[in-house]
Structures are given as C-alpha cells and as structure tokens.
Amino acid sequence: MSPEAVAAGGLAVLTGVAVFALASTVFEYHSSNHDEAVYLQQAAMLLEGKLELAAGDLVGAFRPWFFVEDGGTLYPKYAPVPAAMYAISMALFGEPRVTLAAIAAANTGLVYILGAAVADRRVGLVAAALFACSPMAFVTSATFLPYAPTTLCNLVFAVAYLRGVRTGGYRWGAVAGLAIGIAFFARPYTAVLFALPFVAHAAYTALACLADEGYWPLPTTARRQLLTALCGLCFVLVTLCYNARLTGDPLTFPYAAFAPLDGPGFGYRRILDHAIEYTPGVAVRANGFAVWYLLSRWVVAGLLGAGLALGGIAVVVRAWQREGDSLVDPTAGLLVAAVVPSVVLGNVPFWGNYNLLATLSDPTDGLVSQFGPFYHFDLLAPVAVFAAVALVVGWRRLSSRLAAHGPVSPRRLALSGLLVSVLVLAGTSAVLAATPVDRNAAYAEKYDTAYGPVEAADFENDLVFVPTPYGEWQAHPFQVLRNDPGFDGPVVYALDRDPAEDFAVIDAYPDRSLHRYTYRGEWSADASEHVLPRLESLSVRRAAAFDAEAVVGVPDRVDRAHVRLTTQGGGPVEYTVDDPDTELTVPWSLDGNNASLDEAAGAVALDETDLVVVTVTLVQPDGSTLTYRQEATVRADGDAVEVVWPPERTVCRLTTACGREGTYLPDHPGEHLGGVSFRVSLDPE
Template identity: 30%
Template sequence: MIEPVPSPPNAMPRGPRVPTGLLALGLALWALLMAAWVSTAVFDRLPHVEDEVAFLFQARTFAAGHVVAPAPPEPSSFSIPFVIVRDGMWFGKYPPGYPLVLALGVLIDQPWLFNPIAGAVAIVLLYRAGRTLYSPGTGLLAAALLALSPFFLLQAGSFMSHVAGLIWALALLLLFARARSTGALLPAVAAGAAVGMLFLSRPLTAVGVGLPFALLAAVDFITGATGRRRALALAAGFLPFVALLLAYNAYTTGSPVRFGYELWWEYDRIGFGPDIGPRGHDLARGILNTRYNLDALRHLLYGWPERLTLLPAGIAVAVAALALLWHAAPLRRYVALVRRWPPARGSAPWGWDLLLAASVVSLVVVHIAYWTPGQMYGPRYYFEATGALALLTARGLLHLAGALAWALRQARLPARWSRPLAAGAVLVPVVVLSVSGLATDGVREFRAYHDWYDINGDGLRRVEAARLEHALVFVDAGYWTAYAPFFAQNSPALDGDIIYALDRGPARNQALAAHFPDRAVYRYADGQVTAVGP
C-alpha cells in the first residue's frame, strides 16, 4: 500500500533544539525596524495617498473621543479627498475599524509608528499560527519569508489599513484552530470578534478571508451539538461588529447599508453594471483587474523570479489535495472527516493547507466584483492573504526538502546526512533569493515610492523652523497633494496650536480668519512663511 506523503516537519533535520520562539521575536524586531525605516526614509512619516489622509483624520477624531468632528467653518478651505462634510459633520469615508486602532498611535503622538508595530505583531502571530497548525520550524520559515517581503515592508511602513487587517486574519486562524482543538467556546467567540474587526475595517476583505471558515462553521452547525455550539459562539463574537458598522453607517450617511464610499463617489459600490465604477464594471473587467494584481503579487511578494513565487504554495496545495483524496474516499466519509478535522497539530495538517488555500482563493475571487484593481504599495487587496501564502509557501518548501531527503536515502545516504543536506539544498537558495530580492526589487520599489505624489515633509519643516505659535497658516496649493501633509497635522476640532487651511484668495481667507480672531495669520507659498496679519 502506498503511504501518504509525510508532513513537512519530518523533513527537518534533527539536531540541537533551536530556540524558534526567540528567532521569531528577532524576526519581529527586524520587521519593526525595517518598517520604521520605510516609514521614515521612504514616506517621511506622512500619509501619501487619499486613503491614508482620511484614515489619519478619522483616527485623530476617535482619539479625541468623538465619532465625527464638527464641520469646519468655510469647508472649502479644508477640502481634501475622501474627507466628507455632511449635515454639520466632518468624517472620513471609510469604515471605522482601522481608524479605531490607528488612534492608539495618535494617542502617543506617533501615528506613523502604529503600522511598524502592527507589522511586528503580525510576524509573531504568523509564527504562532505555523507552530500551532504544523510545527515550530514551519512557523519560523513562514515568518522569515514575510519579514523579508518587500510587499509586507511597504505596507507596514505606510498608513494603510492592511497590516491591521492581516493581524485580524491571523487572529481568526489561530483562534479558530484553538476552538477546534480544545472544544472551548471562548476561543470561538474571540475568532468571531477577530473577523468582526476585519469586517468593521474592510468588509469585502472580511467576506473573502472569512468565507471558508464560515462554510466550515456551517458544516459544524448541521452535523452535531458540539459543532453547533461552536458555530453559535463564532456568530456571537461576529454579529456585534456587524451591528456596530450598521450603526456607524446610519449615523454618518443616514442609512445602515450605505457606506461613506458612496457619499464621495456614488458609483463606488461592489457589483456589476453600468452604474458601478466610473465607466461601468463587468466580469471581463474584474478578471482583467485580477490578472493585473496577481502579476504584481508574483513580482512583489518575495522579490523572487515571478515564476517561482507561487510555486511552493502550489505544491503544498497539490499535496494536500492528494492527501484529502487518500483519506476521504469513498465520498460518504467527507462529512465525518470534516467533523473531526483537524483537532490538533500533526493531525491531518493538509486540512489546514486546504483551508488556507480556500481563504486565499476566496479573497481573490470576491474582489473581481470590485471595479478598481486598487494597487497602492503593491496589490493591496490581496495583502490579508500574505500570512496564508507564507504558511503555504513554507509547507511547499518543506515538502520539497522531504522529497529530496527521501531521494538521498534511496541513494543509500544515511538519514543523519540526508536530512540536513536536503534542508540546506532547499532553504539556502530560498534565503539567497529572498535577501537578494529585498536588496534589488525591494529597494527599487522603496525608491519609486519616495516622495510619492510629490508629498514630503519639507514644507512642514520650514513652518516648524519659523517657530509659529497659535497660528492660522494658509497653504498655497494648486492640487490636494501639496496640502495633504499640512492637513494631516490638523486637529479635527481645529483647536491645535497651528491650523493649516487652503489659500482660497484674500476674500475667502479673510472670512475664515474671522472665525479665529485671536490667531496670528500666515501664508505658506514657494517654501516661504510670510506673516499676513494679527
């Protein structure tokens, strides 16, 4: 009888015990320092795209203890994309989940540092997920792959929401596994809360990531009392976040099912039709966007030659599919297999491979229904799948090492030599490819995003050098990008030491200044700060 392919941990060389936990912490520290460097050297610790400006504005609002800010006087003097004035309210167009956690960075007056710290947390969670589902070596390899990823470091150095989304996706995986292995209901509730936070931050992403978990929970619900309790606990953790998002929408847009996206662009919705997107959206356009994003993912995920990027993950999925066919035939045993699948590490690890692969595919597929490819700092709509992809990549690489070790043993090489030789033959080239990819493609991407949209902190440093106090500064800006770094410094209540407004001409400027009669008035133009009046 042919035995199924052994799990990758058996391919790892046996030797002195490696402190994988400490190594994982070292990788997390590396990720923190590198992402902080990207935030500083590449992005000048500033938001560079409309999304980031809106996120930071809403985070400042939440940090001040408010759901929305009061509408500013003379709203055109504070006009910036994706920040909406409606019915006396001032707020960002995005759901509130990510700004709620970004507010932690605002509270320590270092919002730029939030995502680098979140990136380090994600590396630790990825290691824990690999250790829990497979083995410490698998978790460590997956964490190393992601920590060296140019895609990961770009996102972790930005103000975008995706690194926090990755944390929620990994927390869902870990807590879901804990609930299935222990039978305890609290981890199931917490898993529901994790996907709930993802839903509160990025609803479509939550659907894509969470759909395979939801389907498995549905199988649980219909196949036994234990599974039913677990599924209900998962729903109990998730549904309050759905209610919170609906309430937030009702408060800000006037309808529970209307998002702020539509207040800015009425066509900014999910689906297909002539009224979706600026030029309509159909399946062909969605598939074209998908191909565009997948090409970018293969280029940027690890910095490897593009044909190699997804190959190890594909090997892991193929082996898992063969293992499923081996264990589950005949067909009538599938339901029984799912009910006991997989309770602990080392018990049918291919089951987790298939769940991770399903989550990746689901995330890709649901975004076909969105009209824009959304690329910014890489194919960002797929970023929350990078943890699953890193785990599958590690699994595939260890499968290759196991197969090579088997071949060496067939050639009469002793096991004490075949295992380390096989591991080295596979993993050393991977390390070389990853490091060289970061040093070449990664550095090239970092340079490309330096001063992106011509946004940098030079103007802010010139204003700081002028040592203004209790001032109103009118910024001469021909386009929103010239105003963005200044707007990002404003308190949403317009009660900070310096208020930055757009220069709208003498009449409008005078009308705004009348609302702040106790402030000195200045104008910033062409790199110069000029006093206008008392």
C-alpha cells in the first residue's frame, strides 16, 4: 500500500472520529432540522421489519413529522436507504451515530480515490484533506440527514465507473450500476443530476464502439455499459415496487403522496401550509444565492478554495486539449467537472433551495445558516478534487522554477508548499465552520434545557402527553420524544389534543402511569429563546361527583376579581368579588351531568367529553388584569364523571388566555409576579 493511501486512510478515520464527536455533543439532541427524527423513526421501523406504523384509531395522536397518514397506518415521505444505513449501527452498536462517522470516513476515502483517478495519489490525498475540511461536509455529515449518505453512493458510482473505463472490468460496471441505483432509491433527483454526465459518456462510448465494431457479438465496452445500466435499473425497479407498496401506484413517490406539489418544477409549489409561485426568476435568484453561499462559506476555505477549483478545472481542460499532460486523466477530469453544471442547473427547478433561505440575501438566516445549501452537497467532492489538482500542479511547476535558481530539491519544495497550503486552507475552513457550529451549539443548549425533566425521569411503563407548538406532529419540534414502532416501549408519547382524543389514548393504555410534558414560554425557532420545562404526573379520577377548589394569591392593588366557568360548548357562569383578600378561594364542582360554580349557584351541562375552564381575573384600578386559568379534561356519563388531574394551569397578564407562555410553575416562583400563587384540589363528594 502506498504512503498516500495509508495517509488517506488515517485521514478518513480522523474525519469519522471528528464527525462522531460533533454528532455526540453539538447534535446530542439533534438539530433544528426536524427531518432527522423522520429517518431515525424509519430506522427503528426497519429493525422491526416494518415499512408502516399501525396506529389504528389513534393515528392522529401518534403521527410523526413528515409521515403520510393512510387510514390507520403511517409511513414516511422519505425512501428508506439512509434510514437503513442508520439502522445497521443501531443493530450492531445501539448507536446510530456510528453510521454518521462511517459515512464521513468513507466519503473522505472515496474522494481520495476519485482524486487519484483524475490525477494521481498525491492529488487524491490533498483532495481528501480538502473535502474533510469543508465546513458543509463536517457539519451536515454529523446529522441524520440523507445528503452525506446519498453522496456516498454517488461517489462509489463515480469511482467504480472510472475504474471500469480504465480497466474494462465488468465487475466495476456492475458496482457502478448498483451504487447509482441505490442512490436513486435514496434520492432520485439527486442521483439523476450526479449521474447525467456519466450516463451521457456511457451512451456516447457504447454507440461509438457499436459503430466501429458492429452489434454482434456485443463489444466489450457496450457490454460493460449495458451491465451498469441493468444493475442500476434493478434498483429503479425496487424503487417503483416500494412506491407501489406504500402509495398504491409505482409512479407516485411517498413524498408526492405527502405533498403532491412539492416536487421539481415551476409554478405553484406547496407543502403543508407553505406555498409560493415558484417562477423561473425566483428560482434563478434563489439558486444563485445558494451557490454563492456554498462557494463563499461552505466549501473548503470559501472563495479561496473555489478559486483553486476553477484553476484545477482549467488544468483539466488544457490537458484534454493538449492530450499530453501526464498528471491529469482528461476523461475522468471532464466527467467529474461536468457534475458541477449538472448539479447547479438541475437544482434550479427545485424549490427546496428557496426554502433553505429564510431571507434570500441573508446567509445567517434559515437552514442554510446552520447546514449550508445541502441540496448541493455533491459539489463538495469536485471542488476538493480540482482544488487539489490546482495545488499539486501549481506547486510542482513553481518548485521546479525555484529549484533552478537554488540547491533546494523540487520534490521537497513541492511537498512543503503543499503541506503549508493545506494547513492554510484547513485553518480558513475552521474559521468558516466555527460560526455554524456555534449556531447549532446554541440549539443544543436550548434542547438540553427543554428535555431536562424527561432525561431525569426513569420511565418503565408510562404514557406522556406532549404539546403541539407546531401543529399536531410528533417529533416536530421534540425529536427526542419518539415512540417505538409498536407504540409499546417503556414510554409512549402521545400528542396532547382535545378531551375526546386524549381519553381515547388513556383508554388504550389503561395500566400506564400518566404524565404531561409542558413548559413555560413560547417555543420558537430562535435558539436564544429558551423555555422552562416541566414533567407533571397525572391521574384519572372517577366518582359520582367531585368538589373542587382553586386558591389563588391576590397581589397588591387589586380591587375586584371576576370568576368565570365555561366548557367547550356551554357557559359562562360567573360572579364578581369586590376587595378580595390576599388569597381568594374559588369552589366549584362536577357530577355526571354538570359543572357548577358554587358561589354563582349556576351550572353548565357537560358533553360526553369536555374541557372545564375556570378563570379568576384580578383587576386593578387602572384596568390592568391578571388571570388565573385552569383547564380540566373531563368525561361524564350521567352516573359519574372522570377528571384528568391536575388541570393545566396558567397565569396571564392583560389577557385571559395566554397558552404556555403563562404556564404556572410552582417550583419557579421567581417566574411570576409577587403575590402570585395557585393551588388546586379535587375531592370526591
């Protein structure tokens, strides 16, 4: 084994270790891109031999982010290839991040081989180092997203194809076909864009040899290209079968079943509640910014690395024109170079690049600020290879000229220059990578705080209701709170929805300990906005009737209190208390038919499942208000009533309903105004 190959192997291992470390620290609770939970949920499903989740009547309470609902079943919008890769290390090591490290290491090694195929091993080694130092390769490879895994398949395809061209070996043709077929299964559009230059070359060379050698017997080159095509088409067939299995139509991909207007193309584009008119003008502008951000911030050394890559492409073009450069293989170089326009132009009709940019002209906003323009991930390898070509060729020529004027060895001078150049580029890349790593680290701090009570809990046979700040989706945003594929793990997470749906979940898990995960504050995409979390134990109490009581603290300068009881469909029942003391006691009651506000001598009829809301609004002379609000989920059958206890409690200023921004936290009195306290009780009659 050559010294360069040994060094490349060591570099690949170091890359894998670095990515594993980043994934285990900054991305310990995953990133702000909630697609990660989709792939991890899918990986867990594959380990149990499942392509779908059978949620039955509880499908609404258990629907994960980006899963398609089909009757009582759920399936992910994404193909299972990346998830299968993650599942391997989950099965072998119990840690899916091992796959992230392995993919990062493999991609680095493949860039070495690709660089060696374009030029020589020294170029390959430098290319591997430059790829590993690319900020997007480092950051995005540490997340459970499909871009690095798909690039792995694409690079295997490119390396095997070029080996096949050089050696004429059929096995390399087969490997190339299988690799690009798997890439197609993973991300069809990405695979097609990467493969287009190679497909064009394969068709051209096959037709040329047929014209020169005849159609029978089939010439060697044509047979190898046909083998590549057949192996690739095998996985195209697998993809179509997978589509038919899940969506019922081989030509309808799961992502199209989830959002039919989310695919490539111009015009009206839509996914969920987000839609735009994606015109060619918008497309060119958005992709122009995406490519600019890639070249200036996310490839190795930014614009310096991009400039070197342009120089390397010029070296390849000159070698092709002169047909005499012993360093560069023009065919391999041109094919790899052609990937660049294929990916750049092919991404223009894909509106996902627009969605990466929260503000088109601001690289510090949106997903692009944390992960880079990851739909262009396949460009990192060509940039690294051609930057390496420019460095090696440039230093060889410069060292030869300098050596002519002194005793220094050209080889030693070239090696020294290369080493210094790589170190400078790596240092520049480290500076570029520091900012997105810091941005993601801020999210890690936010998630660490948010998951604190759940991490501290010792679940054995529990059911936890979780909030829905972004709509009725699991793992969006709480990616760590995922269910086992059978909804039967030590803890089951259910969305906290309306009373009927919550009671349906409770009935399905009658022997589990109940909890409510909640928080004080507003959950937002801003990493600096933290919440104060709480995991609250719940119980379902049943009796013929209950006497309830709320005791609230009354701050200074309150001259009256307005007490009110409502249900989802009835009320209000209310009364006013003038000049309340420092505490105000509000008695109310429940039976199998009604909810009553005792002091008002009034009652509201209960539906079969209902939400009883009792509010106490304290009013100051200037009109300022403070409202204590409790919401109790109940179920009544005429003879008895069931109550989920304790109720959700909030304390709101200037409004009677403020959601989780006003969640009452008895363990954090400093979060509330002086004099604020909120005690509740419920006793059977």
